[in-house]
Amino acid sequence: MRVGVFDSGLGGFTVLKSLVDHRCFDEIVYFGDTARVPYGSKDRNTVVRYALEALEFFENHDLDLLIVACNTVSVVGLEAMQEMASYPVVGVVEPGVQALAASLPDKQGRVLVLGTASTVRSAAYQHQLAEQGYHHVDACAPALLVSLVEEGLFDGPVMAATLDHYFSGLTRPDAIILACTHFPHIAPAIRRYFGNVLLVHSGEAIVSWLRRRGYLSDTVCDTRVRFYASENAHRVQTLGAQFIAS
Amino acid sequence: MRVGVFDSGLGGFTVLKSLVDHRCFDEIVYFGDTARVPYGSKDRNTVVRYALEALEFFENHDLDLLIVACNTVSVVGLEAMQEMASYPVVGVVEPGVQALAASLPDKQGRVLVLGTASTVRSAAYQHQLAEQGYHHVDACAPALLVSLVEEGLFDGPVMAATLDHYFSGLTRPDAIILACTHFPHIAPAIRRYFGNVLLVHSGEAIVSWLRRRGYLSDTVCDTRVRFYASENAHRVQTLGAQFIAS
Numbered sequence: 001m002r003v004g005v006f007d008s009g010l011g012g013f014t015v016l017k018s019l020v021d022h023r024c025f026d027e028i029v030y031f032g033d034t035a036r037v038p039y040g041s042k043d044r045n046t047v048v049r050y051a052l053e054a055l056e057f058f059e060n061h062d063l064d065l066l067i068v069a070c071n072t073v074s075v076v077g078l079e080a081m082q083e084m085a086s087y088p089v090v091g092v093v094e095p096g097v098q099a100l101a102a103s104l105p106d107k108q109g110r111v112l113v114l115g116t117a118s119t120v121r122s123a124a125y126q127h128q129l130a131e132q133g134y135h136h137v138d139a140c141a142p143a144l145l146v147s148l149v150e151e152g153l154f155d156g157p158v159m160a161a162t163l164d165h166y167f168s169g170l171t172r173p174d175a176i177i178l179a180c181t182h183f184p185h186i187a188p189a190i191r192r193y194f195g196n197v198l199l200v201h202s203g204e205a206i207v208s209w210l211r212r213r214g215y216l217s218d219t220v221c222d223t224r225v226r227f228y229a230s231e232n233a234h235r236v237q238t239l240g241a242q243f244i245a246s
Numbered sequence: 247m248r249v250g251v252f253d254s255g256l257g258g259f260t261v262l263k264s265l266v267d268h269r270c271f272d273e274i275v276y277f278g279d280t281a282r283v284p285y286g287s288k289d290r291n292t293v294v295r296y297a298l299e300a301l302e303f304f305e306n307h308d309l310d311l312l313i314v315a316c317n318t319v320s321v322v323g324l325e326a327m328q329e330m331a332s333y334p335v336v337g338v339v340e341p342g343v344q345a346l347a348a349s350l351p352d353k354q355g356r357v358l359v360l361g362t363a364s365t366v367r368s369a370a371y372q373h374q375l376a377e378q379g380y381h382h383v384d385a386c387a388p389a390l391l392v393s394l395v396e397e398g399l400f401d402g403p404v405m406a407a408t409l410d411h412y413f414s415g416l417t418r419p420d421a422i423i424l425a426c427t428h429f430p431h432i433a434p435a436i437r438r439y440f441g442n443v444l445l446v447h448s449g450e451a452i453v454s455w456l457r458r459r460g461y462l463s464d465t466v467c468d469t470r471v472r473f474y475a476s477e478n479a480h481r482v483q484t485l486g487a488q489f490i491a492s
Contacts, residue, residue, distance in 0.1 A: 046281045046477040147393035161407040231292040
């Protein structure tokens, strides 16, 4: 099966790594729109346009399935992509909410959604959580945490001050949906801040979802990954190969 | 005189405000490439392409002069723009270095250049400073400070930890070139951190430079500003009008 993974930049590596680690598919084509990253602070219309342009990129790749790793695109552009594409296009929102429901059976539990400004503003996660019966839901767009990940600062005094800045006013959650591809990198810091808390990772969530939907064969296979990017493709290839081998 | 101001996003407001405050020109056309901001972490080729596309935007505006407010474009894309444009295109590097030289006559003084990764890597400021006889020059790309400005966090514990993260290893400078349009917003925090230090602001620097080059008439005038952006032009208009009135 040849599967595309689309992200606004390099953040989608965290989802890609789950797919590779679980030996889900024989071939993955990764495309990161590095020339226009980030999407999370941009307009709905702009993100939809970029998402549809990504479909044009994938046109020559003869996909069986496209996975949208980027949460911002998953909440803002998924429907438009599904209408245009001739193959299934899946995002990370529904898998994330289902993974949360599987790990937090108590509907009175408190859930925190951490995403970009677009993701939080769209309220896509909040709506789906409400439909599942979760009504104690907070949402927060800790933009600086994205920048900290990009600077490679996964810990230390700046991280501590930043976590405190965003989280000190919140009631302690029982579970957190890491609704931005960058946040799995700082899962340890988030866990240390909140203590015993469930974390939902988009990559792991989508693997479970694909398995339930019958997208994964029982025969495991090594995955050949090809990397493409709208700028600096060589660097993306190098960093991506390092990351999935890590 | 009708003058264009080009920036990757909203950061150029700090330069625009200096031009408006000094009542330099009767008409300014501001264009921010908000759909693709930021430029500072992107490739040289990508930034040059975006800079040339900005010239296409300005084609219908019958400019007498174009000011590139963005430091990243000023160091990476200025020459390409100057070759293509039929009117003068000026950047902020030479004005910044000249303003520094005017305020720090002691060539033994220590200078710190604060810019984006692209600006620092290009070494454009460092080269021009060396040509002026300054040889004690540090350069630093404090990416998180850009994010802090965008989050409106000009002060407080996250700012303190971030300043410490980037600056604690540096020898105290005598002068700092704020080589990114975002940094004038946090001039007070930077000044508090380093104590008595000269700060060079691109907006003020370019006003002096334009005056010396005879671009400014002696008759002051109120400036009509029109705002354009590659996304969310209405918001850019509102924020821009607020900022220049502040």
